[in-house]
Amino acid sequence: MHYLYSFPVLFSFASVVSASNATVDLSWYAPPSTKVSDLKSVINGTDTWGFVFNSSKTPAGLPYSTYNWCNMPHVRCSEYPNVDPSYKLQYVHVIHRHHKRTPYAANTFPRESYAWDCSDEGLYYHAAPFTGSNANSSASTYWSVFTSSSNPLAPQGFNGTCQFPQLTSGGLDDSHQHGKDVFGVYHDLLGFLPSKYDSRKMQFRVTNNVITSQVASNLIPGMFPSLKGDSIPLMIQPNSIDSLEPAYTCSSASSLFSSYGAGSTNANWTAHLTASSNLVKALDAISGISPSATAWHQSYDHYFDNLSARLCHSKPLPCNSTTGTCVTQAQANQVFRLGEYEYNYLYRSAGPQTLEYARRSYGIWIAELANRLRAAQNGSDPIIYRHDVAHDGSIARLLALLQIQEMVWPGMGSEIIFELYEQRHQWFVRILWGGRVLRSSSPMLGDQVDMVPLNSLLAYFDGLVGRGAVLVPGLCAQS
Ligand SMILES: *[C@@H]1O[C@H](CO)[C@@H](O)[C@H](O)[C@H]1NC(C)=O
Ligand SMILES: *[C@@H]1O[C@H](CO)[C@@H](O)[C@H](O)[C@H]1NC(C)=O
Ligand SMILES: *[C@@H]1O[C@H](CO)[C@@H](O)[C@H](O)[C@H]1NC(C)=O
Numbered sequence: 001m002h003y004l005y006s007f008p009v010l011f012s013f014a015s016v017v018s019a020s021n022a023t024v025d026l027s028w029y030a031p032p033s034t035k036v037s038d039l040k041s042v043i044n045g046t047d048t049w050g051f052v053f054n055s056s057k058t059p060a061g062l063p064y065s066t067y068n069w070c071n072m073p074h075v076r077c078s079e080y081p082n083v084d085p086s087y088k089l090q091y092v093h094v095i096h097r098h099h100k101r102t103p104y105a106a107n108t109f110p111r112e113s114y115a116w117d118c119s120d121e122g123l124y125y126h127a128a129p130f131t132g133s134n135a136n137s138s139a140s141t142y143w144s145v146f147t148s149s150s151n152p153l154a155p156q157g158f159n160g161t162c163q164f165p166q167l168t169s170g171g172l173d174d175s176h177q178h179g180k181d182v183f184g185v186y187h188d189l190l191g192f193l194p195s196k197y198d199s200r201k202m203q204f205r206v207t208n209n210v211i212t213s214q215v216a217s218n219l220i221p222g223m224f225p226s227l228k229g230d231s232i233p234l235m236i237q238p239n240s241i242d243s244l245e246p247a248y249t250c251s252s253a254s255s256l257f258s259s260y261g262a263g264s265t266n267a268n269w270t271a272h273l274t275a276s277s278n279l280v281k282a283l284d285a286i287s288g289i290s291p292s293a294t295a296w297h298q299s300y301d302h303y304f305d306n307l308s309a310r311l312c313h314s315k316p317l318p319c320n321s322t323t324g325t326c327v328t329q330a331q332a333n334q335v336f337r338l339g340e341y342e343y344n345y346l347y348r349s350a351g352p353q354t355l356e357y358a359r360r361s362y363g364i365w366i367a368e369l370a371n372r373l374r375a376a377q378n379g380s381d382p383i384i385y386r387h388d389v390a391h392d393g394s395i396a397r398l399l400a401l402l403q404i405q406e407m408v409w410p411g412m413g414s415e416i417i418f419e420l421y422e423q424r425h426q427w428f429v430r431i432l433w434g435g436r437v438l439r440s441s442s443p444m445l446g447d448q449v450d451m452v453p454l455n456s457l458l459a460y461f462d463g464l465v466g467r468g469a470v471l472v473p474g475l476c477a478q479s
């Protein structure tokens with residue numbers, strides 16, 4: 001492949017020519033305007049556009065594909081979009097966000113009006129030597145969170161027996177069901193995965209944030225029930241270079257993000273904060289969050305996590321015990337609309353910066369994926385199935401790079417699947433989002449990302465990040 005361009009102007013992606021001499025278009029394409037990007041609908045609406053925020057179970061009567069923050073739709077036998085049998089499935093790469101959890105401590109109020117109890121599960125941490133059958137055995141030790149009357153300090157946020165964050169038992173159940181459903185498709189329906197776990201054919205990967213391992217430990221027995229209690233390797237990169245989370249440093253990506261996103265004074269970003277300033281005043285008065293607490297006021301991220309985590313676990317909206325005022329459902333709904341709007345803006349609507357940000361901050365994972373697809377095509381990789389458990393930031397960057405048409409905040413369990421097919425020695429990729437074919441604004445991927453020639457997809461990835469992500473270190477070093 002030859003690159004016919006340089007980067008004279010930031011964000012101006014030119015076309016390149018691929019090995020097959022088809023033109024490769026690396027431009028950002030504006031997403032269509034929808035309710036999620038419409039500030040009027042966000043500020044003056046009342047409902048949540050039919051999105052669910054209060055249970056892992058989408059109410060009967062709503063389609064399975066309904067946006068459910070607590071438990072997003074994923075592939076399942078009953079809804080799986082079938083492929084013409086002349087296409088042979090050759091490789092599958094799944095990536096999804098972890099399932100529902102307690103909030104991050106940073107997103108909890110200074111004083112919570114109720115405790116949160118997690119004593120129905122253990123967070124197991126142990127290490128065991130591999131050296132043979134006569135090695136000293138290790139115990140399956142787990143964490144038991146406690147406070148003591150001799151420790152006069154109150155924990156940030158909730159009292160109780162949870163870590164903030166940790167997967168809740170409901171989130172572990174959702175992880176287990178997710179595994180069952182994926183296996184239902186790729187084993188029961190398609191006969192692609194073997195019936196038993198086989199480390200030579202499949203790999204699971206996690207990030208350095210322990211909540212992704214908590215998901216994997218329940219997801220995998222969901223797929224392979226006979227595995228209960230067995231040891232399974234989880235692939236993980238050193239924290240400093242982890243491409244999946246992503247945790248690698250890319251300073252130019254961070255400064256680019258802060259020029260248009262949370263924390264910036266860019267009027268395109270601050271418009272929704274200004275228009276909703278009464279809401280945030282009302283929330284501060286209930287929560288006791290100081291009006292000068294920057295993190296709570298430069299975006300709705302903290303209030304969104306704070307309120308949605310309660311509702312997903314059937315806990316009440318918070319009240320102020322002094323004034324007796326509680327957060328109303330209408331206020332919570334507005335926070336949820338604003339959060340969705342923020343992700344829509346940050347990862348798609350803001351402009352070409354979103355694609356630039358994604359290729360810098362997620363380019364390494366993309367290059368790893370491209371390499372997996374190539375290896376599957378040339379038959380050099382025995383692994384036919386990879387499954388990565390990640391975060392909303394991972395999924396959001398990937399959706400930005402794939403130029404999804406309607407960007408939303410990737411909820412708990414949000415899933416993207418890359419399926420590689422062969423038909424008469426031609427290779428194709430289909431991308432599923434929420435169990436359905438992804439819709440993209442980039443003509444490189446097509447309106448429906450359904451049987452895109454592998455070479456086109458690789459040319460798009462290579463053009464953006466370089467083979468082996470060779471472009472990324474240079475891009476990250478730009479000032
Ligand atoms: C692409 O174009 C170049 C120059 O015109 C030509 O030499 C090459 O054979 C073409 N490659 C393919 C795969 O068609
Ligand atoms: C919301 O409605 C109010 C009152 O009708 C109006 O002044 C305001 O401009 C609307 N906000 C947006 C963002 O459209
Ligand atoms: C969830 O919210 C919807 C809409 O506000 C409401 O109709 C439904 O009863 C709620 N469900 C639960 C389980 O609280």
Ligand SMILES: *[C@@H]1O[C@H](CO)[C@@H](O)[C@H](O)[C@H]1NC(C)=O
Nearest residue numbers: 103107108109110112157306
């Ligand atoms: C919500 O924020 C309050 C205030 O910081 C905190 O006490 C509480 O723990 C948070 N709750 C959640 C679910 O994040």
Ligand SMILES: *[C@@H]1O[C@H](CO)[C@@H](O)[C@H](O)[C@H]1NC(C)=O
Nearest residue numbers: 129131132133134135136137
């Ligand atoms: C078990 O631990 C002891 C130390 O208590 C160590 O000396 C010994 O080598 C270990 N045994 C094996 C088989 O690893």
Ligand SMILES: *[C@@H]1O[C@H](CO)[C@@H](O)[C@H](O)[C@H]1NC(C)=O
Nearest residue numbers: 112113114115153154155159
């Ligand atoms: C939480 O614990 C602290 C002491 O650790 C106590 O002062 C506070 O009242 C407790 N809050 C609740 C809601 O139980």
Ligand SMILES: *[C@@H]1O[C@H](CO)[C@@H](O)[C@H](O)[C@H]1NC(C)=O
Nearest residue numbers: 260266267268269349350351
């Ligand atoms: C705001 O958005 C408009 C329309 O997308 C764009 O033309 C303009 O450059 C943006 N302003 C800034 C400061 O980014």
Ligand SMILES: *[C@@H]1O[C@H](CO)[C@@H](O)[C@H](O)[C@H]1NC(C)=O
Nearest residue numbers: 111285286287288320322323
């Ligand atoms: C309750 O509201 C009052 C008045 O807004 C505020 O000063 C206080 O911090 C809040 N208390 C709690 C426990 O959140």
Ligand SMILES: *[C@@H]1O[C@H](CO)[C@@H](O)[C@H](O)[C@H]1NC(C)=O
Nearest residue numbers: 371372374375376378379380
């Ligand atoms: C197959 O592709 C992989 C990934 O690009 C590469 O590392 C490997 O050398 C290739 N093997 C063969 C036999 O072409």
